[in-house]
Each structure stands twice: as structure tokens, then as C-alpha cells.
Amino acid sequence: MKEKVLIFSGSGVSAESGLRTFRDMGGLWNEYAVEEVASPEGWTKNPELVLSFYNERRRAVLSAKPNEAHSAIARLEDFFDVVVVTQNIDDLHERAGSSIVIHLHGEILRARSSLDPNLTYQLDAPTLEIGDICEKGSQLRPDVVWFGEEVRFMREAEKHFANAEKIITVGTSLTVHPAAGLLKKAKFSSEKYIVSVDAMHPPYGHRFLRGSATTVVPHIVNCWIEGRKP
Numbered sequence: 001m002k003e004k005v006l007i008f009s010g011s012g013v014s015a016e017s018g019l020r021t022f023r024d025m026g027g028l029w030n031e032y033a034v035e036e037v038a039s040p041e042g043w044t045k046n047p048e049l050v051l052s053f054y055n056e057r058r059r060a061v062l063s064a065k066p067n068e069a070h071s072a073i074a075r076l077e078d079f080f081d082v083v084v085v086t087q088n089i090d091d092l093h094e095r096a097g098s099s100i101v102i103h104l105h106g107e108i109l110r111a112r113s114s115l116d117p118n119l120t121y122q123l124d125a126p127t128l129e130i131g132d133i134c135e136k137g138s139q140l141r142p143d144v145v146w147f148g149e150e151v152r153f154m155r156e157a158e159k160h161f162a163n164a165e166k167i168i169t170v171g172t173s174l175t176v177h178p179a180a181g182l183l184k185k186a187k188f189s190s191e192k193y194i195v196s197v198d199a200m201h202p203p204y205g206h207r208f209l210r211g212s213a214t215t216v217v218p219h220i221v222n223c224w225i226e227g228r229k230p
């Protein structure tokens with residue numbers, strides 16, 4: 001029986017693939033007002049602005065490549081029973097080869113009916129425009145979770161945190177709930193690391209390893225594969 005490993009990722013794991021984070025220097029929320037581009041109210045007020053915000057990010061995702069952190073995480077699957085729980089809406093974990101990726105905040109490469117949330121579609125075009133409609137005739141929106149909307153798969157994510165023996169939390173400021181609260185669901189006995197370029201106080205028994213995702217994550221992964229502690 002392979003040991004259970006859980007990877008919990010935020011935008012920092014995709015930063016070295018050239019995708020912008022939110023709260024760092026140059027982050028998206030330094031340039032855009034969250035309520036205007038990532039909330040139901042913003043969508044109602046100015047859907048064109050919201051669509052162009054996500055079109056720009058989708059183009060960036062489509063031209064980005066998975067980095068060494070994504071690849072190391074995918075490599076873990078040869079040795080461990082791995083689940084990735086991500087706050088990210090890009091598909092870099094999947095493109096690196098991770099087979100179980102739970103997107104708490106949705107997926108930018110999917111669209112959804114603005115009337116019926118159960119109607120979702122894989123996007124085959126890089127942009128979503130006004131007039132792109134679902135099969136019931138309503139405007140399509142990005143299939144992402146906006147502020148004020150319900151985060152997805154939380155119960156499933158909590159279960160994975162609770163039964164993981166090893167956990168890496170990488171590239172998240174842990175400022176957005178309920179996602180950030182998942183860390184306290186981890187077993188006391190599990191081996192837990194938190195990786196970030198910015199110093200942070202490691203919560204709930206996690207060991208903080210400061211550095212970039214592409215340096216520190218492969219280091220942890222190689223140690224685990226060799227049966228060593230990082």
C-alpha cells in the first residue's frame with residue numbers, strides 16, 4: 001500500500017511558469033479590483049470587463065509550461081498515492097502529469113452557463129466573448145469560483161488532508177478561506193512542509209522551507225523518494 005501524499009498548491013507554484021500571483025509585488029490584485037473582475041456583482045455590472053480579465057489570464061495559461069515543481073509533484077505518483085488540491089485555475093499540474101487534481105476555485109479552461117451552474121463546458125477557444133451561450137441560451141462565464149461563491153470539493157479535500165501521511169503546501173499566502181483552513185485538518189503525525197519565497201509563520205505543525213517552488217519542491221520529492229527527511 002503506497003503512502004498517501006497530499007500537495008496543496010497556490011499561485012506561487014505557477015509563478016516560475018510565468019503566471020501572475022495575486023498578492024505579491026506585481027500581483028493581479030495590485031492591478032485589478034477583485035470585486036470588479038472576480039465577483040458575481042462585477043459580472044452583473046460589467047461582464048465584458050470580467051470576460052477580458054479571464055481571457056488575458058487564459059491566454060497566459062495556454063502559453064505557459066509546467067515547471068520543475070509541477071513535474072516533481074507528478075513524479076511522486078510513481079512512489080506514492082498522491083492527491084493534488086489546488087487553489088489554482090490553471091492546468092499546469094495536469095499537463096505535468098498529475099492524475100488527481102482537485103480545483104477548489106474552478107478551472108479557467110472551462111466555461112459554465114451563467115444561469116445553470118451544472119452546465120459546464122471544456123473551452124476549445126482561448127477567449128470567451130459576449131454572445132457565447134450555453135445550450136439553454138444563457139451567456140457563458142468562466143467556470144471559476146468568484147468571491148462570495150461556494151468553494152468546491154471542500155469535504156473531499158478535508159478527507160484527503162485528514163488521511164495524508166505527507167503534505168506539501170506550496171505557493172500560497174494562506175489568506176483566503178475556507179481553502180486556507182484545510183491545513184488544520186492534517187493529522188498531527190503527518191510530515192508537513194510549507195514552501196514559499198516569503199517568510200511565513202508555519203501553522204499547525206508544518207515545517208517552513210523558504211525558497212522557490214522549483215528549488216524546494218524537487219528537493220523534498222527527491223528526499224521522499226530516497227526515503228529520507230528533507
Ligand code: APR
Pocket residue numbers: 009010011012013015016021022023024027087088105170171172173174175176195196197198211212213214
Ligand atoms: N515559489 C514559491 N512560492 C512563491 C513563488 C515561488 N516562485 N512566488 C510566489 N510565491 C508565494 C508568495 O510568497 C505567496 O505566499 O506564493 C504565495 C502567493 O500568494 P497569493 O498571491 O495570495 O496566491 P494564493 O495564495 O494562491 O491566493 C489564493 O486568492 O484571489 C484568490 O482565488 C484566488 O486562488 C486564489 C486565492
